[in-house]
Amino acid sequence: MxxxxxxxxxxxxxxxxxxxxxxxxxxxxxxxxxxxxxxxxxxxxxxxxxxxxxxxxxxxxxxxxxxxxxxxxxxxxxxxxxxxxxxxxxxxxxxxxxxxxxxxxxxxxxxxxxxxxxxxxxxxxxxxxxxxxxxxxxxxxxxxxxxxxxxxxxxxxxxxxxxxxxxxxxVGPLSEADVRAVLSRVASETSPDELTRVVPLSQGSPGRAMALLADTGGVIDAVAHEAVQGMTMARMLDVADAIGRSETGFGLFFTLLGSALVQASRNAVAPGLKRSVRMAEAWDQVATIRRQTEHFNLDKQEAIIEALSVAGDAGVGP
Structure with a gap:
């Protein structure tokens, strides 16, 4: 702290x-x-x-x-x-x-x-x-x-x-100006282009903005949003292998996947209310997968595959 x-x-x-x-x-x-x-x-x-x-x-x-x-x-x-x-x-x-x-x-x-x-x-x-x-x-x-x-x-x-x-x-989200002010203090080396990329995506959260900055070029964030649209098993295996081998990728992936599910839930409007509920339930499942994996030191690649599957089922369901 x-x-x-x-x-x-x-x-x-x-x-x-x-x-x-x-x-x-x-x-x-x-x-x-x-x-x-x-x-x-x-x-x-x-x-x-x-x-x-x-x-x-x-x-x-x-x-x-x-x-x-x-x-x-x-x-x-x-x-x-x-x-x-x-x-x-x-x-x-x-x-x-x-x-x-x-x-x-x-x-x-x-x-x-x-x-x-x-x-x-x-x-x-x-x-x-x-x-x-x-x-x-x-x-x-x-x-x-x-x-x-x-x-x-x-x-x-x-x-x-x-x-x-x-x-x-x-406690509500910050304005984009306040998020930018926080980043200018705690991540002063960040390029203007990166600030322009992450601030609008931060949802008023400096913590999320820092996670997006750690995801250079938005690669993992793009994967998280792709997961909500559904992936083949072969693609999920490739993603799990790439992220699982990264020292910091696991936590960043789950953070960004959770945010992608929240965004998808907020974007769902009637008659897509059922989709919104599914996204909220998927967010809870994904958070549980992460918590249990870290608590019991379970296989991270298997956890990533499970989370990708949960997100995909929520996103492509009726």
């Missing part, structure tokens, strides 16, 4: 959402738990850290307290997300109970700076059942002057009892 900490000093967009949070704080009735929802990659984590900076008086980038937030040493801020597996050199798929349990003691202790204690849980949908139950205990008896800020792309994966105890704050 280091990038999100840094980005929170100059969040692009989301001014409406931040203003709603500030109004709630000014009213003196700030809810003890907030759930930031919205698609992956639109900047929910930087917004969460911006909210934390506001409560901790750490918005001035030159101040010592702001630098503490940036480097992760502020005593009144606890940030939790999927941890990095040094052995496998990738982020773990789950947030486990042992990572959630310290929250209770943290929130009940006296704030070192005499103000708020803030906990951020990024990708809260990654919590396994035990972790979610541990968080629920914290939500049931919230202390004063302590706040939880959760980010989540798929709130339906959270326990209903958690959703009922948080205030939801939907």
């Amino acid at each position: 280091d990038a999100a900490r840094q980005a929170s000093l100059h969040v692009a967009g989301h001014d409406t959402e931040f203003a709603e949070f500030r109004r709630a704080a000014a009213s003196g009735r700030l809810h003890h738990a907030w759930l930031l929802t919205g698609p992956e990659g639109i900047g929910k984590a930087p917004l969460a850290f911006r909210m934390a900076r506001f409560l901790l008086n750490a918005e001035d980038a030159t101040s010592p307290v702001a630098r503490q937030v940036t480097v992760g040493s502020h005593p009144d801020l606890l940030a939790i997300g999927r941890s990095f597996d040094e052995k496998r050199q990738k982020f773990r798929n789950e947030i486990v109970a042992d990572e959630i349990r310290p929250i209770n003691a943290f929130m009940h202790r006296t704030a070192a700076e005499g103000g708020w204690r803030v906990v951020i849980i990024d990708t809260a949908e990654s919590m396994n059942r035990n972790a979610a139950n541990a968080l629920l205990k914290v939500l049931e008896e919230p202390p004063s002057r302590a706040i939880l800020i959760l980010t989540c792309a798929t709130p339906g994966m959270l326990l209903p009892t958690i959703r009922s105890r948080v205030r939801s704050l939907p």
Whole structure:
């Protein structure tokens, strides 16, 4: 979450959402738990850290307290997300109970700076059942002057009892101008032609824009859209072989295939409503295939073939 900490000093967009949070704080009735929802990659984590900076008086980038937030040493801020597996050199798929349990003691202790204690849980949908139950205990008896800020792309994966105890704050996509501003800061070496290619395709998500930039020339994105139109088995085997041998291709492929399915679902209008529903169901299946493959270390090429088949069936059905 280091990038999100840094980005929170100059969040692009989301001014409406931040203003709603500030109004709630000014009213003196700030809810003890907030759930930031919205698609992956639109900047929910930087917004969460911006909210934390506001409560901790750490918005001035030159101040010592702001630098503490940036480097992760502020005593009144606890940030939790999927941890990095040094052995496998990738982020773990789950947030486990042992990572959630310290929250209770943290929130009940006296704030070192005499103000708020803030906990951020990024990708809260990654919590396994035990972790979610541990968080629920914290939500049931919230202390004063302590706040939880959760980010989540798929709130339906959270326990209903958690959703009922948080205030939801939907976070919308960014404008193309804001996406371009983010890319100019985090990918300043990008050529103007590449920016022109990816910004309109980003769907308001800097994260998706970065994925598109990683897909040089849009090769994998083109494959993802081709998959929705249906592929022969021979073509699927060729695609799976090419992508499966790439070190970063697997995750990028699933990201772009998911986006292609979302786009196809949004483009479907009556009398194509059934197609839209199929696309939504296919998106869920594809996400499950990726999650299970990464979690259980399954064969990636077989997973790619299965995902291609699911997308094709959704796209060419009646």
